[in-house]
Amino acid sequence: MDALLLISFGGPEGPEDVMPFLENVTRGRNVPRERLEEVAEHYYLFGGVSPINELCRELKEAVEKLVDVPVYWGNRNWPPYLEDTVARMKADGVRSAAAFVTSAYSGYSSSGQYLEDIARARAAVPDAPEITKLPVYCLEPGFIEPFVENTRAALAQAPGARLVFTAHSVPLSQQGWEDYVRELKEVARRVHDASGSERPYDLVYQSRSGPPSQPWLEPDVCDHLELLHEEGVDSVVLVPIGFVSDHMEVKFDLDVEARQVADKLGMALVRASTPGVALAPLARDLFERA
Structure with a gap:
């Protein structure tokens, strides 16, 4: 494998990001606007910032110190978007990568949906690198x-x-x-x-x-x-x-x-x-x- 790819859910990094982020998360699900506004208040309690992106940055930095290959990071719902990361990997000459997702369990939302994310991102990038999701790791x-x-x-x-x-x-x-x-x-x-x-x-x-x-x-x-x-x-x-x-x-x-x-x-x-x-x-x- 030429690289390790960290894949996560993504989260807003300021009050102006909150509603666009929630719209990304719920796209196609017909969630009422008032429900999105209710959930947005949870984020506003914390300044409109989810800790998840900063935690991903910290994890990426820690992993980079442990492996001898480049470490990339892409999200499903907020920048850096996975599609953009895959495009950058291709431009960097990466041919194959292993994906570590920030979800440890089996099931659709914990594992299967990330496989769909990988497939969608690769389909968006001509001649994209091969990307293999690492196994479920909750019992490790x-x-x-x-x-x-x-x-x-x-x-x-x-x-x-x-x-x-x-x-x-x-x-x-x-x-x-x-x-x-x-x-x-x-x-x-x-x-x-x-x-x-x-x-x-x-x-x-x-x-x-x-x-x-x-x-x-x-x-x-x-x-x-x-x-x-x-x-x-x-x-x-x-x-x-x-x-x-x-x-x-x-x-x-x-x-x-x-x-x-x-x-x-x-x-x-x-x-x-x-x-x-x-x-x-x-x-x-x-x-x-x-």
């Missing part, structure tokens, strides 16, 4: 171990807290959701068992965006906090195992929305960090195996 030690370390650190702030693992909900109509859930359950088990916690743990979901009539993976994290409160649980550690970095659906849905629920209930809540740049050695290892 290089993914599990940073979560174990971060979970232990969070438990040190709340000894005896209930571990609640969270992941992005998906519709039950989505292809591959069964594999996605199976992998999440295994990651949760491994992180819990290695964390030193002796209390029960839960796997819940967050960030659903479909109409109420459409079944999605449940329970929702905020609903689950209410249930735990009724059971007498007074402290929780949220571990967002479905996410590789602290992008907006972690920063708002957990750090703002879930925390507001916990505060209302008088429940102590600590949120474990996501791996972020700690995934650089894993990206290198997967690339070297390709």
Whole structure:
């Protein structure tokens, strides 16, 4: 392989980017304008900036120090767009590349959609480089171990807290959701068992965006906090195992929305960090195996 390509979702980097970004994300889905404006407020709470692009820059820089080939970066929904990155790769003489995506699991939105992104970007560039997506990596030690370390650190702030693992909900109509859930359950088990916690743990979901009539993976994290409160649980550690970095659906849905629920209930809540740049050695290892 001539290069390593980092592929991510993308995110706005200023207030003026927020609505165009959300329009890109929802193009063709007939999402009402008022819903986009509601979600935009989540970004405006953080200055209209999603942390995901800066985290990708940091990850790219860290990976560049570990591999002997050029490292490129392209997004689905915001610059640098994947199509533009592939065009630059071709101009640089890259003939083949391995793609590391910032999504660790199986399923359509976690894996299959990125394959579509790669195909679309290559189709837009005549004689584009061959691009091979690296395998799903959620069960790799290089993914599990940073979560174990971060979970232990969070438990040190709340000894005896209930571990609640969270992941992005998906519709039950989505292809591959069964594999996605199976992998999440295994990651949760491994992180819990290695964390030193002796209390029960839960796997819940967050960030659903479909109409109420459409079944999605449940329970929702905020609903689950209410249930735990009724059971007498007074402290929780949220571990967002479905996410590789602290992008907006972690920063708002957990750090703002879930925390507001916990505060209302008088429940102590600590949120474990996501791996972020700690995934650089894993990206290198997967690339070297390709």
